[in-house]
Amino acid sequence: MTHVRRSRARDHVEVASRIAARLRRARRTRPSIDDSLDGDRLLGDLAVTPYWVAVRRRRIVGHLAGQLLDDGISPAYWVGLDGLSYDDPTVLEKILARAVRAVRRRGVVDWHVTVPDDAREIAALAPYGFTPTQRLGTLSRVVPERGAPPDVRYRRAGADAESLLARASDLVDLARGVHPTAPAEPLDPTILTWVAETDRPLGVAAAFPRLDQRGVRPGTWHLTTVAVEPATRRRGVGRALVTALVEDARRHGARAIDVTWDPTDATASSFWRALGVEETTVVASAALATPAAPRWPRRAPGPPASPAGRNG
Numbered sequence: 001m002t003h004v005r006r007s008r009a010r011d012h013v014e015v016a017s018r019i020a021a022r023l024r025r026a027r028r029t030r031p032s033i034d035d036s037l038d039g040d041r042l043l044g045d046l047a048v049t050p051y052w053v054a055v056r057r058r059r060i061v062g063h064l065a066g067q068l069l070d071d072g073i074s075p076a077y078w079v080g081l082d083g084l085s086y087d088d089p090t091v092l093e094k095i096l097a098r099a100v101r102a103v104r105r106r107g108v109v110d111w112h113v114t115v116p117d118d119a120r121e122i123a124a125l126a127p128y129g130f131t132p133t134q135r136l137g138t139l140s141r142v143v144p145e146r147g148a149p150p151d152v153r154y155r156r157a158g159a160d161a162e163s164l165l166a167r168a169s170d171l172v173d174l175a176r177g178v179h180p181t182a183p184a185e186p187l188d189p190t191i192l193t194w195v196a197e198t199d200r201p202l203g204v205a206a207a208f209p210r211l212d213q214r215g216v217r218p219g220t221w222h223l224t225t226v227a228v229e230p231a232t233r234r235r236g237v238g239r240a241l242v243t244a245l246v247e248d249a250r251r252h253g254a255r256a257i258d259v260t261w262d263p264t265d266a267t268a269s270s271f272w273r274a275l276g277v278e279e280t281t282v283v284a285s286a287a288l289a290t291p292a293a294p295r296w297p298r299r300a301p302g303p304p305a306s307p308a309g310r311n312g
């Protein structure tokens with residue numbers, strides 16, 4: 001019999017070792033995932049973050065730890081790479097069912113779970129309404145440049161960075177089918193912006209240092225934007241621009257660059273794969289706004305537990 005309850009102080013050590021095991025396993029197939037851990041810090045984090053544990057015969061067989069992010073419009077519950085573990089599909093079903101009731105009560109509209117980019121992990125969440133909405137990958141080496149147009153110059157943007165980034169964000173939004181209406185956000189001074197230009201800007205790419213996070217190698221930067229004017233695409237400008245930005249970020253101390261993209265965006269997927277990205281994690285998301293979603297299967301996926309289950 002498995003039951004799910006809120007965490008207690010005595011659970012932290014066992015859950016910390018589950019977290020360490022989860023990161024180690026993820027790293028085995030995705031070498032860019034960082035599995036180094038500061039044990040004291042992890043125990044400190046667990047002590048101040050309430051989470052759920054699944055318990056069977058007094059042993060912890062699963063855990064779920066996430067964070068409520070409330071922007072005032074659509075509160076979301078985020079579960080990081082090591083925020084979910086389960087020993088078998090029954091545990092996953094129980095722990096999600098318990099958590100979904102609690103997060104719905106708190107007005108959560110969407111929840112997002114990060115898993116290693118592994119077909120089995122993604123498939124395990126599918127029966128609960130989760131679909132991949134974001135793919136994350138790492139560019140750990142400078143991508144080789146191939147035949148970019150010779151008349152294009154590449155430079156780090158200066159005072160013009162803000163307006164260039166606003167144009168780039170519009171292009172990215174349009175590519176995602178979003179009509180850009182939001183005003184440009186104030187420019188973060190740590191953003192490194194590069195522009196490709198002739199007598200006018202043709203493309204923009206930008207990156208900034210990431211905050212420390214478990215599972216992410218220290219010194220990782222995030223490539224936040226890359227966009228090329230529609231008339232100039234497929235001539236190697238995007239590749240050359242990212243190459244220039246990555247080299248500059250390395251000079252500024254970056255040891256790896258990560259990028260995210262929408263898995264349904266075929267252009268972005270092909271572009272990042274062509275540039276040699278190692279896919280590391282996937283964010284799988286489910287909407288909780290409608291009473292019907294997620295749809296809970298009658299029992300956990302997998303073979304029925306008993307012949308009676310099969311017939312009944």
Ligand SMILES: CC(C)(COP(=O)(O)OP(=O)(O)OC[C@H]1O[C@@H](n2cnc3c(N)ncnc32)[C@H](O)[C@@H]1OP(=O)(O)O)[C@@H](O)C(=O)NCCC(=O)NCCS
Pocket residue numbers: 171172175226227228229232233234235236237238239240260261262266267268270271272274275
């Ligand atoms: C993605 C984008 C930046 C690519 O810029 P680009 O200058 O066209 O890219 P490149 O010419 O350097 O392409 C490099 C490689 O990526 C792949 N690629 C790029 N665009 C592609 C497309 N539309 N379809 C398939 N593969 C594509 C190809 O392998 C290409 O090499 P090849 O042309 O030798 O086959 C551009 O399409 C864009 O601005 N899109 C809108 C904004 C956006 O979606 N940004 C990415 C968000 S994550």
